[in-house]
Amino acid sequence: MNVKKQYAVIGLGRFGGSICWTLSEQGQEVLAIDMDEDRVNEYTPIATHAVIADSTDETVLKSLGLRNFDHVIVAIGDNIQASTLTTLILKELGVEKVTAKAQNDYHEKVLRKIGADQVSHPERDMGTRIANNITSSSVLDYLELSDQHSIMEVIAGQKMDGQTLIDLDVRAKFGVNIVAIKEEGNINVSPRADQTVNDGDILIIIGADNDIDRFKNHMLDN
Ligand code: ATP
Numbered sequence: 430m431n432v433k434k435q436y437a438v439i440g441l442g443r444f445g446g447s448i449c450w451t452l453s454e455q456g457q458e459v460l461a462i463d464m465d466e467d468r469v470n471e472y473t474p475i476a477t478h479a480v481i482a483d484s485t486d487e488t489v490l491k492s493l494g495l496r497n498f499d500h501v502i503v504a505i506g507d508n509i510q511a512s513t514l515t516t517l518i519l520k521e522l523g524v525e526k527v528t529a530k531a532q533n534d535y536h537e538k539v540l541r542k543i544g545a546d547q548v549s550h551p552e553r554d555m556g557t558r559i560a561n562n563i564t565s566s567s568v569l570d571y572l573e574l575s576d577q578h579s580i581m582e583v584i585a586g587q588k589m590d591g592q593t594l595i596d597l598d599v600r601a602k603f604g605v606n607i608v609a610i611k612e613e614g615n616i617n618v619s620p621r622a623d624q625t626v627n628d629g630d631i632l633i634i635i636g637a638d639n640d641i642d643r644f645k646n647h648m649l650d651n
Pocket of ligand 1: 464
């Protein structure tokens with residue numbers, strides 16, 4: 430059974446707003462918070478609750494019961510002081526999971542230091558994704574797991590066609606794991622060692638970025 434979690438999104442700009450929309454569309458409980466009345470009004474019909482509040486005010490966050498939420502997203506970018514202070518208060522209140530949007534690397538460093546569980550860099554991540562798509566038509570999507578590790582969705586081409594995972598041996602050769610194979614709309618999330626990879630299959634791979642680069646250069650068509 431899919432247990433519903435309680436989410437709060439602080440800051441309803443494009444980033445926070447789209448998180449709020451998507452969670453609401455999925456039927457999740459979402460508390461939307463912004464200090465700007467117009468933004469809150471915009472999300473009143475979408476979120477479970479929408480409130481006008483300044484998230485740097487600890488008393489307000491306490492009175493909203495944020496400590497009981499499963500996951501709070503701090504989607505304030507421009508005002509770094511407000512973003513870091515909000516994150517700090519949330520962690521001090523004992524919120525289990527806080528995801529914060531970072532404006533730049535320094536901002537990210539501070540957010541991690543004060544306890545953000547996850548830091549998102551939407552502009553940078555989208556830039557990397559687009560660059561990967563531009564330079565290699567074999568790379569479909571990309572998710573950064575840490576500074577040095579990623580998950581990537583790639584298309585297997587001629588170089589891998591007809592070989593089993595044992596033949597390919599990418600873990601030993603490149604340090605990369607193939608965690609799932611999609612073929613003709615079906616996804617196999619625990620491929621067996623004797624599974625054959627065919628031209629056009631979509632592979633989900635995980636590994637260190639430099640290992641993934643070596644894998645891409647040697648095993649993908651372009
Ligand atoms: P985006 O890049 O996601 O579109 P933006 O450019 O609108 O965001 P940001 O500065 O990142 O601007 O702010 C996002 C939202 O966060 C704004 O709607 C702003 O009113 C809200 N916000 C900023 N500071 C606070 C705060 N202390 N408390 C609550 N909301 C805040």
